[in-house]
Amino acid sequence: MFRMASQPRHNWQQLAAEYGFHFHTMYGEPYWDESAYYQFTLQQIEQDIEDPTAELHQMCLHVVDKVVNSEALLTQCQIPQAHWDFIASSWREKQPSLYSRLDLVYNGQSPAKLLENNADTPTSLYETGFWQWLWLENLVNAGKIARHADQFNSLQEKLVYRFEQLRRQYNYQRIHFSCCEDSVEDRGTVQYLQDCASAAGIDAPFLFVEEIGLSDTGYFTDLDDNAITHCFKLYPWEFMLREEFGDALEAADVGWLEPPWKSVLSNKALLPLLWQAFPNHPNLLPAFFEQDKHRTTGGKWIKKPLFSREGANISLLNDDDSPTTLSDGPYGEEGFILQQYHPLPRYGDQYVLIGSWLVDDLPAGISIREDRSLITQDLSRYLPHIIL
Amino acid sequence: MSHSQKRSKSIHLHQLRKAFALKPLAVGVAGIMLTACGGSREQSNIYVSPEDCQQDNPEATGQCLAAYESALEEHNRTAPKFDTQNDCEYEFGNDRCQYVQTSSGSFFMPFMAGYMVSQLLQPRPYYSQPLYTSFSPYSPFRSRWVTSNGYVFDGDIRKRSYSAPSSVFEKKPTVNRTIKRGGFGSSVRAKSSWGSSSSKSKGWGG
Numbered sequence: 001m002f003r004m005a006s007q008p009r010h011n012w013q014q015l016a017a018e019y020g021f022h023f024h025t026m027y028g029e030p031y032w033d034e035s036a037y038y039q040f041t042l043q044q045i046e047q048d049i050e051d052p053t054a055e056l057h058q059m060c061l062h063v064v065d066k067v068v069n070s071e072a073l074l075t076q077c078q079i080p081q082a083h084w085d086f087i088a089s090s091w092r093e094k095q096p097s098l099y100s101r102l103d104l105v106y107n108g109q110s111p112a113k114l115l116e117n118n119a120d121t122p123t124s125l126y127e128t129g130f131w132q133w134l135w136l137e138n139l140v141n142a143g144k145i146a147r148h149a150d151q152f153n154s155l156q157e158k159l160v161y162r163f164e165q166l167r168r169q170y171n172y173q174r175i176h177f178s179c180c181e182d183s184v185e186d187r188g189t190v191q192y193l194q195d196c197a198s199a200a201g202i203d204a205p206f207l208f209v210e211e212i213g214l215s216d217t218g219y220f221t222d223l224d225d226n227a228i229t230h231c232f233k234l235y236p237w238e239f240m241l242r243e244e245f246g247d248a249l250e251a252a253d254v255g256w257l258e259p260p261w262k263s264v265l266s267n268k269a270l271l272p273l274l275w276q277a278f279p280n281h282p283n284l285l286p287a288f289f290e291q292d293k294h295r296t297t298g299g300k301w302i303k304k305p306l307f308s309r310e311g312a313n314i315s316l317l318n319d320d321d322s323p324t325t326l327s328d329g330p331y332g333e334e335g336f337i338l339q340q341y342h343p344l345p346r347y348g349d350q351y352v353l354i355g356s357w358l359v360d361d362l363p364a365g366i367s368i369r370e371d372r373s374l375i376t377q378d379l380s381r382y383l384p385h386i387i388l
Numbered sequence: 389m390s391h392s393q394k395r396s397k398s399i400h401l402h403q404l405r406k407a408f409a410l411k412p413l414a415v416g417v418a419g420i421m422l423t424a425c426g427g428s429r430e431q432s433n434i435y436v437s438p439e440d441c442q443q444d445n446p447e448a449t450g451q452c453l454a455a456y457e458s459a460l461e462e463h464n465r466t467a468p469k470f471d472t473q474n475d476c477e478y479e480f481g482n483d484r485c486q487y488v489q490t491s492s493g494s495f496f497m498p499f500m501a502g503y504m505v506s507q508l509l510q511p512r513p514y515y516s517q518p519l520y521t522s523f524s525p526y527s528p529f530r531s532r533w534v535t536s537n538g539y540v541f542d543g544d545i546r547k548r549s550y551s552a553p554s555s556v557f558e559k560k561p562t563v564n565r566t567i568k569r570g571g572f573g574s575s576v577r578a579k580s581s582w583g584s585s586s587s588k589s590k591g592w593g594g
Contacts, residue, residue: 020406045394130404133396150394157396180576199403203539210573213566221566235572245571365395387394 001108002039003347009034009138021131023185026379032127033381034135038352038368040387044108045152045366052112052283053102053356053363059281060117061361063273064091064264076289077269078306078334083241086250087260095259096170097360098162098193098232099125101367104283104354107345111282112354114274115339119265120258121234123185124355124382126192128367129155132384150387153365155357156196162359163200172230172255174203176222179234181208186234193232209235218251230255237263238307268306268337286340293338300341305331316341326374344374353380402528432506434519434533434548441505451508455516459503463518466536467497481523481530498522502533504550521545 009015012034016024024032067073068088079087101122106112133153139145166172177194179186194204205222212228213221220228231254233240240246241263249260264270271287278284288295290303301317308314312329317338344351351374355367371380435441441452469488470476476485476496485496502519522530533541541550 018406019404042394129396130399133399134401136395153395155396156399180573195404198539199400208573209576210570212572213569214571215563216565216567217563219563221563225563225566227563236575239575240572243572243574248571 001041001044001106003036003350004039005036006034006139007144009135009142012135015134016131019130019134020191021126021188023188026185029379029381031379031382032131033370033383037383038347038385040108040152040385042150042387045387048106048108048112049104049354049356049366050152050363053104053358054361056102056114056117056283057100057358057361057363059274059278060119060265060270063270063277064261066277067264067273068092068261073273077264077267079263079267080241080246083246083249083260087263090256090259091261095255095261096166096257097259097262098166098257099159099357099359099364100258100262100265102356102358104356105342105344106354112356113285113342114271114283115285115342115353116268117265117270118355120262121236121266122355122357123189123234124367124369125155125189125357127382128153128355128357128365129159129196130192132367132382135384136386145386146388148388151365151385152387155359155365158359158362158364159193159196160199163197163202167200167202170255172202174205175230175232175257176228177204177206177232178209178212181210190232190234197232209233212245214245214248214252218248220245220248220252220254228252228254230257232257236266236307238267268304268308271339272337285342288338290336290338296338296340301338302326302341303336303338305329305336306334307331405528431549431551432504432515433508434502434504434550436502441508445508448508452505455505455508456503459505459516459518460500462516463500463536467500467518467520468536469495469497471495477524479522479524479527480520481527484523504533504535 013024016022016032021032024030067077068084068091071084074081074084074087097119099122100117100119101124102117103115104112105115133151133156136145136149136151140147140149163172166175175197177190177197179190190206194206197204207222211223213223213225215221215225215227220231222228233256237258237260240249269289271285272289272292274281275284275287286296298319300319303315303317303323305313308329308331312327313331314326316324316326318324344353346352347370349372350370351372353369353371355369357364357366366385368383368385369380370383433441433444435444435452435456438453438456441455442449445452468476468479470479470485473485473487473496476498477483480498485498487496488494498520500518501521504515504517504519506515518536519533520529520536521533524530529540531545532543533545533547541547543550
């Protein structure tokens with residue numbers, strides 16, 4: 001695993017405009033960064049990332065099965081009691097999922113460690129599935145990168161295939177796609193999924209989450225008063241369950257992507273539950289609920305809220321147990337978990353985090369984000385990668 | 389290229405070039421008004437005018453006209469809409485757009501280029517939908533039929549007969565009216581009001 005400096009394509013911003021990649025620069029800071037790329041060996045990709053990703057995912061599903069069958073665990077995960085049946089039945093009915101992203105710490109040598117599972121609303125999908133694919137295609141064609149170079153990235157192919165499956169096997173003929181207003185990045189991610197769904201022959205209209213209506217007959221509706229029968233929402237379950245329309249979810253009978261049982265996986269309670277079920281697994285970091293703090297044995301620990309986004313509300317507990325706040329935020333009212341501190345690998349002055357994607361249960365590629373700070377925040381940059 | 393390639397083999401770039409997507413005004417949702425009829429695909433024909441339809445169905449003059457009128461009505465409701473003539477013509481070609489003024493504002497939209505009909509001769513309600521095509525060299529659906537929500541039929545514009553996807557015929561749950569909107573999304577406002585220090589207005593993907 002190396003970091004290689006690289007000459008940006010002279011026309012990449014023009015290409016970005018042409019393909020509708022509107023969030024390559026955000027808040028005045030570069031987000032897409034092709035002044036360098038990361039290079040892996042095939043063995044690193046397959047043995048250290050792809051195989052553990054598939055295994056970690058299965059371990060996560062094992063935890064979901066335990067949680068939905070236990071009132072104590074549902075309580076511990078802070079899932080509102082009114083929705084226990086809704087979530088448990090989505091699991092028993094095996095409602096299909098679309099995708100997820102595992103965040104891994106990996107330095108090219110030691111086993112990759114799972115930091116979090118973004119199972120409900122993962123982003124940086126378009127940059128991964130399409131944009132970095134196009135980057136490699138362009139650089140290979142320009143003779144800047146060897147023709148036999150490859151990339152761990154079958155994301156788009158697998159997404160289209162998954163949508164075809166959803167259409168044929170689960171009768172997803174029309175899916176409403178949705179995200180909240182005022183985020184170019186989320187809208188771009190959802191547009192990409194609409195494109196993938198359309199390529200699979202699915203009718204893929206869009207409306208904002210705020211625009212979803214409730215009909216007199218108990219169905220959710222779009223702006224033309226059509227019932228929403230299937231819906232992809234880039235909006236967290238932990239919000240939806242607690243909002244006004246949360247009470248209407250059960251009767252509205254929507255096929256959701258992601259399905260409600262993903263609310264167990266996007267919950268950081270997953271991390272201590274994984275460690276309980278698979279202690280000392282090489283791809284896990286020790287993790288505990290805050291109330292089990294006495295079981296943490298020395299060293300540094302990261303304290304994270306059960307629900308949080310963008311690395312918010314994280315603090316570091318030092319050897320002497322004194323806390324250092326690493327990031328502020330609005331989260332934490334539902335409680336915290338502790339995860340053993342495992343620093344991100346450093347290349348030059350950059351810390352690197354690997355996002356490892358799955359489509360349903362198949363590993364489908366990676367995305368790489370760099371940051372000058374230790375906690376990967378929203379303003380970190382996205383870099384492409386190759387296999388050589 | 390080796391057999392064990394780890395990346396997508398090919399990506400159809402034209403499918404990802406942004407046409408009238410990402411312009412909220414233009415995302416018209418086709419209202420499909422048909423009763424259920426099994427899960428199979430339905431044979432549908434495309435006509436460019438009522439006369440064209442009548443030539444094909446001499447015994448169904450009235451249905452041809454009614455289907456045309458209902459497509460036209462649907463066209464007025466769901467045609468892709470653009471703020472400027474330029475944007476519209478970039479997508480559909482020179483002189484292929486009309487200026488429309490309504491009580492809620494003005495915009496440009498393409499002319500209806502044809503309409504798709506199925507079950508015209510059945511006693512059941514028939515289905516009719518407006519179709520568009522583009523003469524613009526910049527458009528991914530140049531010389532193809534496309535619906536108002538961007539579904540592009542494969543094949544050249546001269547192809548006038550398709551088996552339409554079964555989604556077209558899927559029975560919709562009954563909705564009489566929407567009683568409320570805005571019941572999702574409140575957490576965003578609550579959480580966003582925090583954190584002016586970093587002044588990030590961020591989405592909720594992660």
